[in-house]
Amino acid sequence: MNGQDLRIAVIGATGAVGTVTLDLLSQRGYRRVRALASARSAGSSVTFGDEQLTVEEATPELLAAGEFDLCFFSVGTSTSRELVPHAVEGGATVVDKSDAYRLTDGIPLIVAGVNDDAMAASGVGAGNRIVANPNCSAMQLTCALKPLHDAAGLASVRLSTYQSMSGKGDIGIEELQATPAAGADLGMDWEYDGEEFTEEAKLRAETQKILELPDLKLSATCVRVPVLVGHAQAVWVETESPLAPDEALGVLSESSNLALAELPTPGDAAGRDEVLVARVRRDRADGNGLALWVVNDNLRKGASLNAVQIAESLTSRGLLE
Ligand SMILES: NC(=O)c1ccc[n+]([C@@H]2O[C@H](COP(=O)([O-])OP(=O)(O)OC[C@H]3O[C@@H](n4cnc5c(N)ncnc54)[C@H](OP(=O)(O)O)[C@@H]3O)[C@@H](O)[C@H]2O)c1
The missing domain is CATH 3.30.360.10 (Dihydrodipicolinate Reductase; domain 2)
Structure with missing residues (x-):
């Protein structure tokens, strides 16, 4: 699949990292992007290039419904722990920016351009669908x-x-x-x-x-x-x-x-x-x-840019299932 056709969710789309992630995705020509956050901001709008996206509530049901190929999580640790498994269950590959999974054995902790090879080595593309983004x-x-x-x-x-x-x-x-x-x-x-x-x-x-x-x-x-x-x-x-x-x-x-x-x-x-x-x-x-x-x-290489580069690396290496 062409990377730009991926069905993408940005979870935490109203936050400091999520808004920069939306900017970067729009600048890179991704088109099928949805903005998710908590019930507090559901119904509000966020900027995506020239468009406004309506924020949807990130419920377990929505994430597990099979509507996303790639999920960028920019939420706190406990929310990631709760919601990431539902996104994985729905078939998405997750790039998580919290510290929920960074030190978990078997989950690669990736700095794009430094250790991209650790993704395939950890079974991403072959059943493992979580990649952690460092501090x-x-x-x-x-x-x-x-x-x-x-x-x-x-x-x-x-x-x-x-x-x-x-x-x-x-x-x-x-x-x-x-x-x-x-x-x-x-x-x-x-x-x-x-x-x-x-x-x-x-x-x-x-x-x-x-x-x-x-x-x-x-x-x-x-x-x-x-x-x-x-x-x-x-x-x-x-x-x-x-x-x-x-x-x-x-x-x-x-x-x-x-x-x-x-x-x-x-x-x-x-x-x-x-x-x-x-x-x-x-x-x-x-x-x-x-x-x-x-x-x-x-907020860029320290968080959102690295996550987007991870997605590009997953795509170019054929690791998105
Ligand atoms: N800031 C940085 O420099 C940086 C760098 C690297 C990593 N990180 C990590 O990235 C993550 C996000 O950080 P941030 O700085 O962007 O935080 P932030 O500005 O506080 O934004 C948090 C986001 O999480 C959403 N959220 C909170 N509870 C939720 C829930 N139950 N369900 C769905 N969404 C929920 C919020 O949505 P609402 O508007 O609905 O509350 C908001 O969009 C954190 O894990 C942080 O450690 C941050």
């Missing part, structure tokens, strides 16, 4: 780490993140817009177990799964900052064999997911497809160390 921070990090790992092997990774408010969804956008810039105290929205935020543990476990490096040493400090869109990361990488900054720039420049930049801010990344990489330099505290700065639009 936005793991997404941009693995885009930058994969070429470095292929070139010199990763020994350890340390990073600090500066994550925008839209990473919390529409509620974060509203919270920032309602807060006077001076003196904003927006706080962390992740659970803290006395040692780590959940976000830091997710970032480590998802990176290990995507790169198929279960023992990779990775330590992160994640922070939410009063920025609307765009997550930034200061990353320190220790490689197994030496990799000079020039060589690192060479391998990074070959990745279609990345664009080299000079001093990118989150604003420079917002609306762009590529993950921006900058300031690739020797880490002066480590023999085989490199330091770099990585910035990405968390």
